[in-house]
Amino acid sequence: MSENRFLVTGAQGCIGSWVIKKLLDMRQEVVAFDIDTRPARLSLLLALQELKGIRFVQGDINDLDQIGNLLDRWAVTHVIHLAGLQTPECRAQPISGAVVNVVGTLTVFEAAKRRRDQVKCVLYASSGAVLGSDESYRVHPIRDDAPRRPGTHYGVFKAAVEECARIYWQEEGIRSVGLRPPVVYGVGRDRGLTSGITLAIKAALLGRSCEIAFGGPANVEYAEDVADSFTSCALQAPEGARVYNMLGEVLTVEEMIGVIQELFPAAKGKITCAQRVNTMANDVSDAGLQELIGPFRALSFREGAQRTADLFRTLLEQGRL
Ligand SMILES: NC(=O)c1ccc[n+]([C@@H]2O[C@H](COP(=O)([O-])OP(=O)(O)OC[C@H]3O[C@@H](n4cnc5c(N)ncnc54)[C@H](O)[C@@H]3O)[C@@H](O)[C@H]2O)c1
Structure with missing residues (x-):
């Protein structure tokens, strides 16, 4: 077993479940934390x-004492x-959105700050939603340090968190990496506007x-690839407060439907998409992440x-879907 000890928050979520799977496959020590006790996604993986x-x-x-106690008790080295x-939740309830997404992330940084000799790095999920639409940028592909132009409360909260991480490095020397996943898909993705794929x-x-x-174009990344990037960045624990774009493949939802119909010819005509276009930037560069x-x-x-x-087929055959 490794000497690293990981605390994964949001462990019952889609990306959290894939990250836990990855860490277990790598024989890393893990503590899983979530407000939800049901392993709905983990049990699929x-x-x-x-x-x-x-x-x-x-x-x-947001329970600072509990997070702090966890870091102490399990001698956590990476969060x-x-x-x-x-x-959608941040749009419907912006106050709760800010409390969980902004204050909750500050809570993690505060707990890490008080144990800065022990915690090597804080990895956190930012989002591609911190950027504006492709058309709002003159320079393409869009780099990590391009101006943030969030178009939703959710994006604004993620942008705030990136800035807070910068201050934690500047004033407290806390190393962090914020990754900006695009549209994530894979078994376990069942919540959020873009889970439809x-x-x-x-x-x-x-x-x-x-x-x-x-509908329209989207930068889509397979959940396991996203989890790989989170764990790899954590193990690097680079200096500074880094933020990185992530890039899967950019194609239209209509093209994705074509791929799904090739995999399942009987689905022809049964899978459709709405007209509404996702306004997140798609033409991003992930050169920074690839370099790290x-x-x-x-x-x-x-x-x-x-x-x-x-994987869905296997789960179905096993009666686990
Ligand atoms: N899925 C995507 O396409 C995508 C894209 C960009 C960024 N992200 C970000 O990545 C992170 C993980 O995304 P996901 O798809 O796994 O989301 P998810 O909704 O599947 O999982 C989030 C988890 O956080 C937990 N949670 C919510 N409030 C909590 C609280 N107060 N205390 C403790 N746990 C709480 C939930 O129970 C859930 O298990 C999120 O921060 C999300 O904003 C996701």
């Missing part, structure tokens, strides 16, 4: 024995902070109809959709 072996702690991300509310793959397998809530963790090739949508379909 892990065998029952693996699931039982996870050290799981329930709590609210991967993924607990948060997504765009994953839900469409599942619907196609089950012979059902599905409408994806948006070494060159990697993100899966194409075809490859990721195939893996998602295969």
Whole structure:
């Protein structure tokens, strides 16, 4: 076993579940934290024995004492902070959104600050939503340090967190990496505006109809690739308060539907998408991230959709879907 000890917040979420799986595969020590006790997504990715072996702690991300006690008790060296509310929840309830996404992240940084000799790095989920639309930028592809132009409360909260992380480095020397996932898909993605891509793959397998809530181009990344980037960045624990764009593959939702129909010919005509276009920037550069963790090739949508379909099929055959 490694000497690293990871605290993963938001561990019952989609990315959290893939990060936990990755860390367990790497034989790293993990403490999983979430307000939700139901391992709905983890149970899709892990065998029952693996699931039982996870050290799981329930709590609210804003409980500074509890987070601090956890860091002490388990001698945590790396925090991967993924607990948060997504765009629709932040739109409907901006105050709760700010409390969880902004204050909750500050809570993690405060706890780390008080144990700065122990905690090597705070990894946190920012979002591609800190950027504006492609058309709002003159220089393409859009770099990590391009001006932030969030178009939603959610994006504004994530932008605030990136700035707070900068101050924690400047004033307290806390190392951090904020990753900006694009639209994430894969088994376990079942919440949020853009979860429709994953839900469409599942619907196609089950012979059902599905409408994806948006259309047009999107930067989509397979959940396992996203988890790989989080764990790799954490292990690097670079100096500074870094923020990195992430890039999967950019294609239109209509093209994605074409791929899904190739995988499931019987789904032809049953998977549709809305006209509404996702306004997040798609033409981003992930050169900074590739430089930090070494060159990697993100899966194409075809490859990721195939893996998602295969995993859903296995779960269905095992009666676990
Ligand atoms: N999924 C995407 O496409 C995407 C894209 C960009 C950024 N992100 C960010 O990545 C992170 C993880 O995303 P996800 O897709 O796994 O989201 P998710 O909604 O699946 O998981 C979030 C988890 O946070 C937990 N949580 C919420 N409030 C909490 C609180 N007060 N205390 C403790 N836990 C709490 C939830 O129970 C949930 O398990 C989030 O911060 C999200 O904003 C996600």
